[in-house]
Amino acid sequence: MSQTEEAAPTVPPVLSARDRAETANRVLAERLDTLIPAIMREEGIDLWLLVAREYFEEPVVASMLDAENMHARRRTILIFHDPGNGQPIERLTVSRYGLGGLFAPAWNPAEQPDQWQAVADIIAARDPARIAINSSDLYQFADGMTLSQYVRLNAVLPAELRSRIVSGERLAIRWLETRTPGEMNLYPTILRTAHALIAEAFSPAVITPGVTTAEQVQWWYRDRLLQLGLDPWFHPSVGIQRQGVTGMLEGDEVIQPGDLLWTDFGITYLGLSSDTQHLAYVLKPGETDAPAGLRQGLANSNRVQDILTRHFATGRSGNEVLALARAEALAAGLDPSIYSHPIGLHGHGAGPSIGFWDNQNADPRGAGPVRPNTAWSIELTSYAAVPEWGGQRVDFRTEENAFFDGNSVRYIDGRQTRFTLIATGR
Template identity: 30%
Template sequence: MIKEEFRVAHEKLAAAAELLGEHGIDAWLILNREASDPSLPLLIGTTSIHEAAVVLREDGGHLILASESDRGNFENTGLFAEVIPYGQNFEEALRGLMDRLAPAKLALNFSLTDHLCDGLTVGQYQLLEEAIGKDRLRAIEVSSEPLLKEIRSIKTPAELERIQQAVTLTQEIFQEVAAEIRCGMTEREIGERFVEGMKARGVTNGIDHPFDPPLVCIVRAGLAHRKPGNTAVEPGDILILDMSVKYRDYCSDVARTLYVLRPGETEPPADVRHAFDTAVTAITAAIESIAPGKRGYEVDAAGRSAIEAGGYPTIRHSVGHQVGRQCHDGGTRLGPPSRADSDGVVKAGEVYAIEPTVIQDGGLPCMLVEENVVVTRDGARLLSKRQLELVVIPC
C-alpha cells in the first residue's frame, strides 16, 4: 500500500516508466548529493544527503544506490524494487551497478535551457566518466529533458487535488482581505492581512520567503513585481492583488483587481470599466483557445489580440504560464513566438495561469486578473472561480 505522503511520487514514477518505454531508453540515472538535483523531490518525494544514484527503469523496477545512513529514508518510501547500500567507495559501487544494468541508452539530467532539468553537476558527471569510461558514456548518454518536462508538466490526480486546494485557499484569503480594505490602509498593511490569512490556514507564499506578502499594487504607485510599500489607498485608486499560495508543495497563482469608489460614485468610471472588461474578455479568449495540440503562441495570440482590440498596448509578458510545484513551473509557455518555450505543445493534464493584462503608463487604468485552469481533452476546466466583475471598495 502506497503511503499518502508518497502518492505523488508513485504516480510520477509510473509516468516515468511509461515515458522511458516510449523513448526507447533503458535507464534514467539521477546522481544526487546534498539535494543537488531539483528533480528528486518531484520524482521520489525526498532527497539524499550523501552521494546517491537513482535508476529509473522502463519495467518499473526502480533502483537506488544509497549510503548506509540514507538507506532507511529510501526504504521507507516503498518506491524502489531494490535499495542497494554502499560502503566507503561510491564510484566503485556505481561502476558495478552500471556494469550490471549495461544500459544501451542512458538518460541524464542535463539541459542547456531549463534549470529544473539540469540537476547533474559537473563534478558528478566527471565521477560518472571515471566510473564507466568517457567513450562508453558518450555512446549511451541522452538528455532526460523531454521526459522530465513532460513529467513535471502533466499533473497527476494527487497533484491536481493539491493545486485545487491551493487555489481554493487563495480565493478564501482574497475574499477575507478585500472585505477589510478601506481608504488610508497602506499596501504594506494590506499585505500583512494576506500573511495573517496564510498563517491561519497553514500555507505559505508560493514565490518568495514563506511569509512574505503577495504583490499589492496601487496602480498610481507603479505596477511592477515589487514589495508592498507605504502608499495609502485613496478614492479613485485601482488596487491589484496578485497572490501565489503553496499548499503541500503545490502552488496557485491568482490575481484580482479592485476599485476604490470616489465620493458620490456608485460604480467605477467608464475608462476603468472598459479596461477591466477588456482584461476579462482576453481571459475568456485565451481559455476558449487553449486545448491539447495547440502551440503556446497560438493561445497567447488569442488573449493578446483581445487586449489590443480593446485599444490597449500589447501585453509586455506572456498570456500564461504553467503552475505546479513552482508558481512559474516551466514547460510550455503561453507567450509570443519570441519567448522561450512558446512553441511547445499544450497537453491534457497541464495547469496554466491565464493573465492577459491591461498595462498602461502615466497613471492610466491597469488591470490584472489571473485565473488558473487545467487542460482537459476537450479544452480547459477552471480551478479558480472567475472574477467577472470589478470589486468595488467604499472609502
C-alpha cells in the same frame, strides 16, 4: 472546477501535518506508478539517472522525495530502468538510506564501498541503449546534473556506456508539468484557499481607506499564512492605480477612496502552487460600484483570457498560442500583453511559456509543445483608456489558474469577472 469564482469564499480546513504527509505520499506514488512508465517509453529512454546532494536537491529529485524525507541524504542517486517487453519500470535508490518504500535499495556499502562504482555496475548489468541525465541549456528544471557529479559518473562508466548518454530534458519537463487525477482532486481546494485569502485581504477587515498602506496588506498576507501554517512561494504584491497618477503606487502609499487595487499572491500547499492576480476598487462615499470605464477594462481582460484559452491545442507550441491569441485580440481592438506559464509543483512551472511581459514575440522558452493534463496560470493584462479618469491608460492585470485536458481549458476555481468592492467608512 468552475468557470465562475465564488463571490465570498471562505478558507477551507487546513490539513494537519500528518494528513498532509499521507496525502503527499499518496499523490507521489500515483505519479511514479503512472507517469514514469509513460514518459520513458514515449521518449525512448531505457534508463534515467538522477543525482542530488543533501541541501542541494535538483528540481526533479526534490519532487520525488516522500514527505518524511525532506532532503537528499549525503548523495541520493535514483535510477529508473525500463527492462522492455512491457515489464514494470525498476525504481532504484543507490543511496545509504531508503526513500519511503517508493524506490528499492540497490547499494550495499559493505560489499561495494564506492557509490559511483555501484552505479556503474547497475548500469552495465542492464546494458541500456539510451541513458538520460538531466542536462539542459534552456530549462532550469532539467539541468540538475552538476559538473562534479558528471565527472564522477564519467570516471566509472566504460566508454561504450558513456557514448549512450543523452539529455533527459524532455523527461524532466514532462515529469514536472503533468498533473495526475489525484493532484487535480486537490487543486480546487488549494485555489479556493488562495482566493479566500485574497478576499480577506481586499476587505474592510484588513483595509481602512485613508489609513492602510499597500505594504501593510502585503505583510498581512504573510502573517495570515503563518497562522494557517501555509507557505508563500513569493512575497505578495499589492499595488495602487489612481486617477491622475502614472504607473503603480506601492510600499508606504496609503490606500484612498477611488483607488484601483491590484494584488499578486501565491501559495504552495500539498505540493502544488497557486498564482493569482485580482483587482479591487475602493468605493468613494456614495458609490455602489466602480466606474463603468474601469468595469469595461476588466471585461477586456476577460475577453483576452477567452481568446487565449481558445487557442490552446495539444502539440501547438507556446509561441504559436501566443501569436494566434495576440493577433485575434489586436484585431478585436484590444490592447493585450500575454505572459502565461505552466504551474504545478513550481509556481513558474516546467513547460512552454506563452509570452513574457517584456517579450511579446516568439522566445526559445516558448518553443515546446502544449501537452494535455497540464495546469496553467492564465496571466495577462489589457490596457484601456478610462473615460472617468480623463482618458488615463489603466493596466487591468489578471491571473487565474486553469487545467488543460487536451481539448479545452477550464478554470480550477473560477475567475474574477467583477471587482472586489471595498467600502469607505462614512
